[in-house]
Amino acid sequence: MKTQVLNPFIPLQWQQPAAAAPETKAAEGFAGTLHKALGEVNQLQVNADEAAQKLAMGEAEDIHQVMIAMEQAKMAMQLTVQVRNKVVEAYQEVSRMQL
Structure with a gap:
């Protein structure tokens, strides 16, 4: 069995193995992925507070x-x-586009 090295500075959901099924990612959508990522960031904050x-x-x-x-x-x-800054920047760029 092959072991996977995880980076402690990157939330776990962003470190999924390459063999993850693409249909599961598509099924949860952007909002689900964002919600999960923010939940993990919050959990890291809570863990740091408890440790302090x-x-x-x-x-x-x-x-x-x-x-x-x-x-x-x-x-x-x-x-x-x-990531938030890049999303806001992309939104502003799209809103400035002329149709």
Whole structure:
């Protein structure tokens, strides 16, 4: 069995293996994919908050895991903001087009 290496800075739904069935992606649509991606970004934020709280209360066993959780949340949020900026830019470009 072949193991897959996951990038900790990219949400899991964006790291799907190449063998994923294309009809499942088409079935859920853009809105479903967007909703799922935002849910994972939110979960990363919640995990980072919980890790920071545990660290502040002295319950965290490993400060490295806290920093990794915080960096994952930061990178996911930055990626989300950049995607949003590109979508808004594309919408503005289409709205300026003359028909």
